[in-house]
Amino acid sequence: xxxxxxxxxxxxxxxxxxxxxxxxxxxxxxxxxxxxxxxxxxxxxxxxxxxxxxxxxxxxxxxxxxxxxxxxxxxxxxxxxxxxxxxxxxxxxxxxxxxxxxxxxxxxxxxxxxxxxxxxxxxxxxxxxxxxxxxxxxxxxxxxxxxxxxxxxxxxxxxxxxxxxxxxxx
Numbered sequence: 001x002x003x004x005x006x007x008x009x010x011x012x013x014x015x016x017x018x019x020x021x022x023x024x025x026x027x028x029x030x031x032x033x034x035x036x037x038x039x040x041x042x043x044x045x046x047x048x049x050x051x052x053x054x055x056x057x058x059x060x061x062x063x064x065x066x067x068x069x070x071x072x073x074x075x076x077x078x079x080x081x082x083x084x085x086x087x088x089x090x091x092x093x094x095x096x097x098x099x100x101x102x103x104x105x106x107x108x109x110x111x112x113x114x115x116x117x118x119x120x121x122x123x124x125x126x127x128x129x130x131x132x133x134x135x136x137x138x139x140x141x142x143x144x145x146x147x148x149x150x151x152x153x154x155x156x157x158x159x160x161x162x163x164x165x166x167x168x169x170x
Contacts, residue, residue, distance in 0.1 A: 011040055012060065020067040023156075032148035034156045035124070037064055037074075041081050042120050042157070046093075047100040050086055057082035070132070077128035084123055092116040105161055113161075118154050125150045 019037045027033055041057045048056075061075030068074065089103065092112040101107045103116060125146045133142050 008040075011043075015040055016060070016063050016067075019064055024068050026152075028148070028152060031145050032152040034149065034152045035074075035121075035128075036153065036156050036160065037061075038078070038081065038121060038124055038153065039157045039160055041078060041085065042117060043103060045100060045102050046089055050083065053082040053085060054079050073128055073131045076131060077124045080127050081120055081124040085120065088116055088120055088123075091119075105165060114154075114158070117157060118150070121150045121153045121157070122146070125153070 015037045019035065023034050023036055037060060040060055041053070044053055044056065057078040058075050061078030062072075064070075064074040064078075065072055092115050093101075093108060094112075103113065105113045107113075108116065129142055129146050129149070133145075136142070
């Protein structure tokens with residue numbers, strides 16, 4: 001149990017530092033910014049209660065907000081993702097699977113995991129960028145930012161997932 005929390009804390013620290021000092025400064029073509037800190041929320045065990053998940057997501061988003069000078073935007077979007085995550089898992093996990101598992105390519109299969117991850121990231125980004133824009137004056141630009149950032153985030157998270165799978169299966 002203690003090792004689980006220490007491992008989670010190490011992932012938290014690593015991904016938040018990478019997000020704040022590296023990924024927040026990537027803006028491909030002025031639109032796409034990857035948000036890899038979502039990997040923590042997406043990857044938490046399926047038996048984590050919704051309240052605990054929302055608390056972890058809030059603290060994670062608040063920490064990113066503190067460093068990125070975005071007052072509450074990441075926290076709100078991360079909590080929203082944590083709120084809808086159990087429903088998304090039920091959509092993409094086979095009915096005959098174990099009660100508790102950690103979402104991954106190995107436990108869900110590539111197709112289901114990519115769908116789950118893509119929809120999760122899309123929900124997060126839609127709320128985050130809608131809050132950031134706070135206007136629907138240019139809906140095409142908003143949609144372009146949401147989709148391009150979501151694609152880049154999914155690619156980065158899948159790369160991290162692939163590295164983690166390779167490390168666990170030498």
